[in-house]
Amino acid sequence: MAEIPxxxxxxEIEERWxxxxxxxxxxxAENSADGPPFSIALPPPNITGSIHxxxxxxxxxxxxxxxxxxxxxxxxLWLPGMDHAGIGTQFVVERELAKEGIRRQDLGREEFExxxxxxxxxxxxxxxxxxxRLGASCDWTREKFTxxxxxxxxxxxxxxxxxxxxxxxxxxxxxNWCPRCQTAVSDLEVVHVERPGHLWHLRYPLVDGxxxxxxxxxxxxxxxxxxxxxxxxxxxxxxxxxxxxxxxLPLMDREIPVIxxxxxxxxxxxxxxxxxxxxxxxxxxxxxxxxxxxxxxxTNDGRMSAAAGKYAGLDRFEARKRxxxxxxxxxxxxxxxxxxxxxxxxxxxKSEIEPRISTQWFCKMRPLAEPAKKAVIDGLxxxxxxxxxxxxxxxxxxxxxxxxxRQLWWGHRIxxxxxxxxxxxxxxxxxxxxxxxxxxxxxxxxxxxxxxxxTALTQETDVLDTWFSSCLWPYSTLGWPDDTPDLRTFYxxxxxxxxxxxxxxxxxRMIMTGMYLSGVRDxxxxxxxxxxxxxxxxxxxHSLVRTSEGAKMSKTKGTGVDPLQLTQENGTDALRYMLAxxxxxxxxxxxxxxxxxxxxxxxxxxxxxxxxxxxxxxKLEAHGLTIEHLxxxxxxxxxxxxSGDDFALPxxxxxxxxxxxxxxxxxxxxxxxxHEAAQTIYQFFxxxxxxxxIEWVKPQITSAPTETTIATWRNIFAVLDVSLxxxxxxxxxxxxxxxxxxxxxxxxxxxxxCEFPRVPAISDQHGVPELVELLQQIIxxxxx
RNA sequence: GGGCGAUUAGCUCAGUGGUUAGAGCGCUCGCCUCACACGCGAGAGGUCGAAGGUUCAAGUCCUUCAUCGCCCACCA
Numbered sequence: 001m002a003e004i005p006x007x008x009x010x011x012e013i014e015e016r017w018x019x020x021x022x023x024x025x026x027x028x029a030e031n032s033a034d035g036p037p038f039s040i041a042l043p044p045p046n047i048t049g050s051i052h053x054x055x056x057x058x059x060x061x062x063x064x065x066x067x068x069x070x071x072x073x074x075x076x077l078w079l080p081g082m083d084h085a086g087i088g089t090q091f092v093v094e095r096e097l098a099k100e101g102i103r104r105q106d107l108g109r110e111e112f113e114x115x116x117x118x119x120x121x122x123x124x125x126x127x128x129x130x131x132x133r134l135g136a137s138c139d140w141t142r143e144k145f146t147x148x149x150x151x152x153x154x155x156x157x158x159x160x161x162x163x164x165x166x167x168x169x170x171x172x173x174x175x176n177w178c179p180r181c182q183t184a185v186s187d188l189e190v191v192h193v194e195r196p197g198h199l200w201h202l203r204y205p206l207v208d209g210x211x212x213x214x215x216x217x218x219x220x221x222x223x224x225x226x227x228x229x230x231x232x233x234x235x236x237x238x239x240x241x242x243x244x245x246x247x248x249l250p251l252m253d254r255e256i257p258v259i260x261x262x263x264x265x266x267x268x269x270x271x272x273x274x275x276x277x278x279x280x281x282x283x284x285x286x287x288x289x290x291x292x293x294x295x296x297x298x299t300n301d302g303r304m305s306a307a308a309g310k311y312a313g314l315d316r317f318e319a320r321k322r323x324x325x326x327x328x329x330x331x332x333x334x335x336x337x338x339x340x341x342x343x344x345x346x347x348x349x350k351s352e353i354e355p356r357i358s359t360q361w362f363c364k365m366r367p368l369a370e371p372a373k374k375a376v377i378d379g380l381x382x383x384x385x386x387x388x389x390x391x392x393x394x395x396x397x398x399x400x401x402x403x404x405x406r407q408l409w410w411g412h413r414i415x416x417x418x419x420x421x422x423x424x425x426x427x428x429x430x431x432x433x434x435x436x437x438x439x440x441x442x443x444x445x446x447x448x449x450x451x452x453x454x455t456a457l458t459q460e461t462d463v464l465d466t467w468f469s470s471c472l473w474p475y476s477t478l479g480w481p482d483d484t485p486d487l488r489t490f491y492x493x494x495x496x497x498x499x500x501x502x503x504x505x506x507x508x509r510m511i512m513t514g515m516y517l518s519g520v521r522d523x524x525x526x527x528x529x530x531x532x533x534x535x536x537x538x539x540x541x542h543s544l545v546r547t548s549e550g551a552k553m554s555k556t557k558g559t560g561v562d563p564l565q566l567t568q569e570n571g572t573d574a575l576r577y578m579l580a581x582x583x584x585x586x587x588x589x590x591x592x593x594x595x596x597x598x599x600x601x602x603x604x605x606x607x608x609x610x611x612x613x614x615x616x617x618x619k620l621e622a623h624g625l626t627i628e629h630l631x632x633x634x635x636x637x638x639x640x641x642x643s644g645d646d647f648a649l650p651x652x653x654x655x656x657x658x659x660x661x662x663x664x665x666x667x668x669x670x671x672x673x674x675h676e677a678a679q680t681i682y683q684f685f686x687x688x689x690x691x692x693x694i695e696w697v698k699p700q701i702t703s704a705p706t707e708t709t710i711a712t713w714r715n716i717f718a719v720l721d722v723s724l725x726x727x728x729x730x731x732x733x734x735x736x737x738x739x740x741x742x743x744x745x746x747x748x749x750x751x752x753x754c755e756f757p758r759v760p761a762i763s764d765q766h767g768v769p770e771l772v773e774l775l776q777q778i779i780x781x782x783x784x
Numbered sequence: 785g786g787g788c789g790a791u792u793a794g795c796u797c798a799g800u801g802g803u804u805a806g807a808g809c810g811c812u813c814g815c816c817u818c819a820c821a822c823g824c825g826a827g828a829g830g831u832c833g834a835a836g837g838u839u840c841a842a843g844u845c846c847u848u849c850a851u852c853g854c855c856c857a858c859c860a
Contacts, residue, residue, distance in 0.1 A: 007822070174858095192857085199860085217860060265859060273860050282858050342857090355858090387788065391855075394787075398857085500855090546853090574822095581808090584798070586789075588854080592796045594809040601808095601822040612819030675798070679807070694819085702818085 004614060008607035010571030014733040018133050026750055027070075027137040029077035029490070033753075038074035039490035040066060041474045042138060043498045043506070044146065046085035047123040048092050051130040053591065054499065054545045054552075056563040059136045060576045060730075061542055061583055061674055062497050066137055067729040068669050069494075071756035077490050078137060079477050081144035082124045086411035086466040087181060087189075091348050093119050093410075109409045110437075116410050117439065120145075130564060134572055135732045137752065142486075144477040146469045147412070149433050152440035154476035155412045155469045157431035158517060163416075167364045168404070170425065174284045175358050175403050176344065179302025179316070180351035183407040184360050186465060187400065188505055190344040190353050197341050201334035202274070202327060204230060204247040207255055214239070214247060214258070215334050216274040219341055221327070222319040225252055225308045226297040229275040231286060234260035236271055250332050251323065252309055259290050278357040294357050300407075302354060316354070361405035361414060361462065368512040369399045371520045380531045381511065382538045384672055385586040388500055395504050404465045411463030415442040421454035431481070471509035472517075474535035480517075493536045500541035501552070510535045540672050543588045561591060573731035574600040580730050581678040602682060603734055606727065609690050610738045613720060616701050617713075623705050628743050630710065631717035636742075639718030641711035648708075650696040651715045653772040657688050658722050662757040665726055674730075681726050689719060692776065717742070722757045729756075 021027065029039075040062055045055055062078065070076035093116050094104055104112045124145065131138065144151060162168045175184040200221045206212040214230055227249050232239035239258070246255045263286055264273050277287025278294040287294060297308040304311040304319045311319045327333045344353040373396045375381060376389060383389035405414060415428035428444035435441075448455045472480070474496070478487040492514075498507055511534055518533035531537070544552055545561075567575050578599035582589045617627055629635075640647060640655045647655075661684040668676040693716075700712045721742060728735040728751050739751035 004819095006820075008820095219860075263859090268859065275860095280858080280860080282860080285858090391788070395856080504856095544854090552854095582797075587797090588789085590796075592809085594796065597822075598808050601820095604822045605820065608820035608823085610819085615819070679798075683807085690819090691824090 004611045006608075006611070008571070008604045008734070010573065010603065010733065011568070013737045014133070014135075014567075014572050017733050017736050018135060021135075021137070021750070021752075022132050022140060024749070025139075025141055026752060027076075027078065028139050028141050029075060031753065032070050032076040033073045035073040035075055037077070037489050037494070038066075038069040039077040039079070039493040040495050040497065041477055041493055042078060042080045042136075043496075043502075044081045044083035044144075044470065044473060045127050046088050047082050047120050047127065048085055048088045049123060050126050051134070051563060053561045053563045053566070056134060056575065057545055057579045057583065057589065058497065058499065058542060059131065059134060060579045061540075061672075063136050063576075063732075064580060064674060064677070064729040065495065065497070065669060067732065067752060068666075068756055070137070070752065071725065071728065071754060072666075072758070073755070075489075077139055077142070077486075079142050079144070079490075080128075080131065080136070080138035080140060081473075081477060082120075082127060082146070083466065083470055084120070084145065084147040084411065086406055086408050086463060087183065087185070087348050088466075089116060089119070089123075090408050090410045091181065104409065112409050113439075114437075134563065134567065135576070137732070142477070146466075146473075146476075147440065149435065149440035150479070151469065151472070151476045152412060152442075153431050153433045154472050154480055155464065156415045156428060156433065156442055156444070157481045158468070158472055158513065159415055159464070160427055160431055161517060162363060163427050167367060168361060169364070170359065170361050172357060172359045173362070173403075174279075174281045174355050175360050177300075177354045177356040177358060178346040178349065178351055179298075179300065179354055180349045181346060181408075182300045184358055184403050184405065185346060185348075185353070186403050186467075189347040191347050192342040192344055194340050195343045197339055197343070199337040199339050199341075200324060201270075201337070202250070203332040203334050204250060204274075205332075206242070207246045207248045214242065214272045215270045216272050217269045217337075218274060219339075220279070220320070221323045222304070222308075222311070222316055223276045223279045223297065224249070224274055224323065225304070225311060225319075226276045226278050226295040227252075227256055227274045228277055228287065228292040228295060229256050229259045229290065231259050231261045231264050231273045231275050232271060233264040233266045234262060236264070236266050238271065250330060251326055259286075259292075261286050261289065280355055284357065296357055298354060298356060302351075360403050363402045363404050363468075365399045365402055365512070367521070368516050369396045371515050372396055372508065372512045375511065375515065375530060375534055378530075381534045381536065384538065384540045387586070388503060388539075388541045392503060392508055395508060402465075404468050405462040406465055407461075408463050411466065412469055413442065414460040414462050414464060415444070416460045417446050417457040418460065419449035419452060419454050420456035420458055422449060422452040424449050424451040426450070426457060467505050467509055470506055471513045474510060475514065475517075492532055492534055495538045495540065496536035497540045497542055499544055501544060503541060507539060507541075540585075542672075543583060543586070546588045546590055566596065570596050570600045571603055571733075573734045574603045576732075577602060577678060577682075577730055580674045581682070583674040583678075585672050602686065603731065605686055605690060606723075606731070606734060606738070609685070609694065610720065610741070612694070613701075613716065614741065619702075620705060620713075625705055625710070625713075627717075630713040631721075632743050633745050635714050636718045636721045639715055641714045643708040643711045648712070649772065649775075650693055651712070654688065654693045654715070654719055657684060658719060658726075658757065662722070662726060666756070666758060669729070678730055681723070681730070685723050685727070689723060692772075693719070724751060725754055725757055728752065728754075 066076055066078045176190045178185055197219055199217050199219055201215050201217045202224060203213045203215050216230055218224060230247055242258045243260045245258050247258060249256050263282060275283045275286050277284045277292050278296040295307050297305055298316060299305045302316050304314045306312050311322060345351060346353055373393060376393055383392060417426045426446040428442050429446055430444040432443040433440040434443035446457055474493045475487060475491055478484060478491050480487055496507060514535035515533045520533050546552060578595045582595060640651050661680055664680050665677045697712050697716060700709045724735040724739050736751050
């Protein structure tokens with residue numbers, strides 16, 4: 001095999017195998033062994049661009065486990081797909097359109113949706129190609145997309161069940177409003193950043209003709225235009241006499257009452273709080289208790305509304321400046337304090353979030369959270385690392401209702417119709433969908449209003465939060481709500497691997513909706529085994545790849561690393577190995593150039609060890625010895641071989657080591673210790689097999705054949721074979737290439753369908769490792 | 785304001801109470817030895833963040849503190 005290059009050149013090999021695996025549908029679940037099912041749903045990447053290094057870390061870990069299970073005899077399904085990612089995708093497509101000077105409003109809803117579908121084809125296609133190229137052993141015949149008809153139907157089914165059970169309601173409430181995205185977002189989509197700001201102290205005069213006044217403090221002075229009261233603590237002696245009287249709201253010249261409410265902290269500031277029910281969650285509650293008017297002084301795009309009087313039309317930050325200036329001119333600006341405070345910004349576009357009253361759809365979470373909490377406490381879903389379990393339980397304990405409506409154009413449209421005549425709300429009659437311009441929409445359209453008989457019905461324009469559909473993923477992808485063979489075979493999935501950053505967004509909601517939709521109700525016994533209602537039996541939260549400053553990798557910040565470029569330079573297997581070797585549970589990863597180079601050297605080492613064997617074997621062909629004589633599948637399976645009456649010490653040792661390594665790798669992989677699995681096989685292959693075993697047997701395999709030589713040759717090929725199979729989950733391409741250079745019984749397909757090594761080949765190992773270690777020490781001193 | 789994690793060799797990191805704390809990279813010395821210089825052989829390098837405590841035994845368990853990072857939280 002003189003054609004074996006001296007240095008491992010991964011590009012051509014990887015591309016060839018990636019294509020072959022895909023074309024042959026090698027990882028279709030039906031191709032797996034007939035053993036117990038093992039299933040994983042891919043956390044669907046957002047179709048907002050392409051794969052980044054964080055995806056690659058996640059996919060490497062999933063793929064290692066999936067390949068390992070598949071090789072260990074499980075009927076294995078790794079189901080891939082993509083998420084439509086409502087707000088995220090709409091954001092990037094709007095940004096693309098902006099380059100052409102187009103706003104989505106210019107296009108209208110339908111045309112804009114068409115543009116996004118085009119984008120989806122492009123981005124989704126790119127992600128799929130990248131995953132294939134990076135060796136993800138998914139069953140692409142089962143690929144899914146959250147907006148495709150079957151999954152659209154699942155979402156409507158979910159909505160209707162929750163709606164009819166009274167868990168989904170529509171209400172006017174304070175929500176997090178993003179003026180850039182012009183939609184409400186959930187609490188989880190607001191990120192808090194510490195920023196320098198000001199606390200403005202404003203003086204509101206009493207209207208009783210006295211010169212008296214109260215001073216309130218605010219970080220958002222422009223909201224004072226919507227104040228409808230000031231509040232003091234009922235037991236605050238300083239202000240008791242003011243309660244029930246009025247102050248004059250400056251700039252608006254509106255009389256507003258002084259009210260008493262225990263919400264006020266007497267110790268903070270002056271002990272007087274301005275109350276703006278339409279722009280602050282606490283004030284909203286206070287306002288409800290005291291029947292205060294709610295004055296929304298802003299518009300959807302973050303400008304001041306008509307209710308803001310002469311400030312109407314101004315941008316909210318411009319209005320802030322003007323309000324402060326005007327108050328100062330009136331002598332009502334008591335003081336300005338410099339503070340740093342936490343500002344909520346939109347997770348997606350980083351604009352400042354405006355707490356604002358708005359009519360939205362909500363999902364009651366307490367009834368969903370309680371059974372989930374109990375299940376986690378009872379250990380029905382194993383959470384790894386364990387400390388994440390506490391974090392999850394804490395969150396479930398403090399859960400609040402979920403704002404599920406979004407004022408977007410991209411997503412599952414809420415399946416409710418409004419009667420144009422009487423405003424009655426009519427949910428879809430069933431969860432069926434129909435195709436419109438090639439894409440799904442709700443088909444269970446109500447025909448007439450049962451209340452007024454009107455037939456002019458208009459569907460709700462809001463769409464659902466992306467996570468409302470994502471949380472069905474492990475079962476909607478298997479055919480739910482239908483009872484399909486896939487659902488019966490592969491559900492609940494065996495494992496969920498996700499980043500801990502989406503524990504609340506996704507993982508927790510999957511547990512909650514999974515249990516609920518399976519019929520688990522708080523206080524009522526479930527129809528099936530409770531564990532079978534949880535979408536996954538184990539939950540592994542993997543680390544995040546961070547920059548050296550600790551920030552998350554981010555494309556928008558330019559700190560994202562393109563894994564394709566790194567794989568071009570170093571090879572996919574090397575990058576996979578590097579990521580695996582750093583993936584210790586519970587600790588985030590900072591990429592290191594050195595570690596990548598080390599992994600690349602390892603790939604090259606494996607290549608050259610094999611090359612050495614094949615080159616020397618060639619020399620033996622003159623003696624009539626072929627690889628079939630030495631390394632046929634039967635020969636490899638029958639190893640180890642005796643040299644004469646007994647096993648040679650090196651043989652005995654290397655097989656013992658191999659068995660030990662196999663055992664440790666099985667254990668490591670079963671416990672998500674990817675780094676240990678990677679380092680164990682590294683140490684074995686390089687430190688034991690190359691540095692010692694090959695060196696020891698070199699004299700025999702480089703000289704003319706004898707019986708001992710042949711036994712040695714057979715053993716060495718058997719060890720190579722075992723090594724390749726042990727390595728395969730982490731370095732699939734290289735091992736596939738080398739494995740195909742060994743002889744096989746036809747038909748043969750892939751090392752990926754071979755058995756993962758498990759059992760020791762030589763049982764009698766008393767004292768061998770110790771003896772060899774002693775020998776190695778003697779040899780080392782001799783070298784000195 | 786709560787919670788979590790990190791702190792170990794020059795660097796990046798492993799270390800599941802038990803002999804002299806490990807790896808890779810880097811460094812020093814010697815090698816292009818007919819698989820590999822992405823390599824081979826031999827080395828140097830650590831009071832395991834600080835202080836207490838538990839234990840026959842602590843990098844590992846407990847307490848306090850420091851520094852860094854992350855998450856959660858409606859105090860204007």
